[in-house]
Amino acid sequence: MTQIERARYGEITSEIKEVAAQEGIQPETIRDLVARGLVVIPANKNHKKLIPRGFGRGLRTKVNANLGTSPIFPEWEKELEKLEVALSCEVDAVMDLSTAGEIRTCRRQIIARSSVPVGTVPVYEAAVRARTQYGAVVEMDADDLFQVIADHAEDGVDFITVHCGVTRQIVEKLKENPRLLGIVSRGGAIMAGWMLHRGEENPLYSQFDRLLEICRTCDVTLSLGDGLRPGCLDDATDRAQIEELIVLGELVRRARDAGIQVMVEGPGHVPLDQIEANVVLQKRLCHDAPFYVLGPLVTDIAPGYDHIAAAIGGAVAAAAGADFLCYVTPSEHLGLPTAEDVREGIIASRIAAHAADLVKKIPRAWEKDRAMAEARRDLNWEKQMELALDPQKSRKIRLDRNPVPQEVCSMCGEFCAIDIVKQYFGNK
Amino acid sequence: MTQIERARYGEITSEIKEVAAQEGIQPETIRDLVARGLVVIPANKNHKKLIPRGFGRGLRTKVNANLGTSPIFPEWEKELEKLEVALSCEVDAVMDLSTAGEIRTCRRQIIARSSVPVGTVPVYEAAVRARTQYGAVVEMDADDLFQVIADHAEDGVDFITVHCGVTRQIVEKLKENPRLLGIVSRGGAIMAGWMLHRGEENPLYSQFDRLLEICRTCDVTLSLGDGLRPGCLDDATDRAQIEELIVLGELVRRARDAGIQVMVEGPGHVPLDQIEANVVLQKRLCHDAPFYVLGPLVTDIAPGYDHIAAAIGGAVAAAAGADFLCYVTPSEHLGLPTAEDVREGIIASRIAAHAADLVKKIPRAWEKDRAMAEARRDLNWEKQMELALDPQKSRKIRLDRNPVPQEVCSMCGEFCAIDIVKQYFGNK
Secondary structure, eight states: OOHHHHHHTTOOOHHHHHHHHHHTOOHHHHHHHHHHTSEEOOOOTTOTTOOOOOEETTSOOEEEEEEOOBTTBOOHHHHHHHHHHHHHTTOSEEEEOOOSSSHHHHHHHHHHHOSSOEEEOHHHHHHHHHHHHHSSGGGOOHHHHHHHHHHHHHHTOSEEEEOTTOOHHHHHHHHHSOOTTOOOOHHHHHHHHHHHHHTOOOHHHHTHHHHHHHHHHHTOEEEEOOTTOOSSGGGTTOHHHHHHHHHHHHHHHHHHHTTOOEEEEEOSBOOGGGHHHHHHHHHHHTTTOOEEEEOOBSOSSOTTOHHHHHHHHHHHHHHTTOOEEEOOOTTTTTSOOOHHHHHHHHHHHHHHHHHHHHHHTOTTHHHHHHHHHHHHHTTOHHHHHHHSSSHHHHHHHHHHTOOSOOSSOTTTGGGOHHHHHHHHHOOO | OOHHHHHHTTOOOHHHHHHHHHHTOOHHHHHHHHHHTSEEOOOOTTOTTOOOOOEETTSOOEEEEEEOOBTTBOOHHHHHHHHHHHHHTTOSEEEEOOOSSSHHHHHHHHHHHOSSOEEEOHHHHHHHHHHHHHSSGGGOOHHHHHHHHHHHHHHTOSEEEEOTTOOHHHHHHHHHSOOTTOOOOHHHHHHHHHHHHHTOOOHHHHTHHHHHHHHHHHTOEEEEOOTTOOSSGGGTTOHHHHHHHHHHHHHHHHHHHTTOOEEEEEOSBOOGGGHHHHHHHHHHHTTTOOEEEEOOBSOSSOTTOHHHHHHHHHHHHHHHTOOEEEOOOTTTTTSOOOHHHHHHHHHHHHHHHHHHHHHHTOTTHHHHHHHHHHHHHTTOHHHHHHHSSSHHHHHHHHHHTOOSOOSSOTTTGGGOHHHHHHHHHOOO
């Protein structure tokens, strides 16, 4: 039986117990949320080192970091270094998006070393194989694609992004009525190109049951990709995006009926005032499935700082109900991230997630901010460093910018407000 | 006559013309907004190098960078370097918050070199003088304080932050009913300490007319400081903060009646879901005076990354109607910023301001994002670099992460979605 089926039978699985302990929530509550599909716990039977995490309603907002090789940087060893950085930054999940070099070795190594759930986008590897074997991505066979998915399941991948909602009808309409930036999802573009070239329906949609069967073998969670997500603000919340979302809602029901856990992916590039509407729409159309958003970026003109544009959008999305944030790094739109970019991206997303958790009244979230405020009131610097999201960077700045040891800091010095208040207010 | 008085007489001043041209708005519209006090154009008659900027309704959201020496870093030359960095990052205003070294030299040098409005917090220098002269800040005389303000006006300061709303009554109530983090505004703490020590009313409140007279001499704009702003999320939107805001609303009316331009400062540390309410409240209680916010920070646990926590809060505040964002740098809560921190802080605030301007439908804001989307569609990298908020950093990452020149980038390489779409969609 799968995780969701066991929850439906009333079982409190070891995964549910673990998540309940992490979140400070009763196991029975988590079990009921898993049974209803409002929380997912991606946990492939073959991912031995996994410490399961929950994603969804009432839980702490989670953060994912994308890793993986690319044609110019095919060395999987570099991606393992980034995995270590990601884990040290307390990431909640990683995705291996490798498209070059020893792809399977990279995936297996990441899974072997990762204590957090690992996701992949199998169509990338299928595209690489097709290019090698047939000379073109669009020559890929449906069977080839399902074989890659089966390989990923067997290797221990906890969740897979599959662009099932990019149907032939939506793509043909989009071709007739183009948007500014077409398709920016790699998986979405591959499936759309494949359909237009062959005149066939997307096999991930037409053979969705086959996908569900593969997921069942090792209990893989589906992450329904948004292949038609907007690639710029001008395309946000448009017809193509919403038509795909409607299809994803239909597939959420089918996955749940088949006993497969499912979440839904979301945009992308969205103006600040459309973000809440996007979350409300996803929750409604997709039957409250956990919502996994990429950013969203609130402007298109911040290359080099897209982690900040994404933190703004991510905080607002999560406060409105998004459950899971995919990080964006400073090198987004420019190149493959470095290990340092991975760190910057994760911390920015964690700030966004935490800001939202304060709004969501997630258990324990407020405790951290209160403890920091107390440490500041007491001018207890060691405690402040401990409580910081990134103690390492805080300590470094504190040391660099305070060459002379003192109780106050080098910004205000003897004019420290807290120090003045201490003197004249008397009570603390 | 002052700026606001001339606007009331129907004059389209050279400052109004300049702002109208910058914003792409009719001069008559700007004039009417200035006359009503909904837009301010801080422009001291003695600030010769100033290119005036407007702050307020319907205008592009502006960004301020704080500069200034501190006891551990008293060299004014360093602050001039930061000014150059700030101007190169297209900052809209700077404040000189110096508290050490040759304070007046620093201020005069900054004003002499700054094409953007310069603000100060005169009570800092008054406190430094009092400490030197009498040995304690609280021994400062009201006359001393007003003398410093007059000096700042004469030197060409365009706007001054004055903590007029920290009244004796509010401070005594706060002493009886303490909040978690007391007072974190330096100016607020100095005035509160002064009142508690001497048992006298805040002279900036009790002698507000004297302040207005000084402002009139060189046409200085008032920025009513929020001395009781929350210093942590737990204190946000509390009684002390709102009581002060009510007083500030009363003083906005008095300043406008006296023909002095006025804006109002706001928090600070505010949970994401209280930000909009804070803006609505300020606009209502302060008669739509331009709102100048510090951050707000949406979490207390992000030292080292407070520019990101502030970008989240700033974007949401500005989208709700805040007009002017004071930057926060990565070294906030840790020490005086470096020149690099100044750059990071300004860019983060500019992202927040621009994300909000897209929501506010500010003229020209959307053009930039559309142009970037077109450059991305066309894989026109040079154009993308030009359109970036920080072309320098974008170029650096692009070069560093793309060792092999190619049309696509090193993230997706031959699997570039845009490239695939070009092939199979045909159109464009």
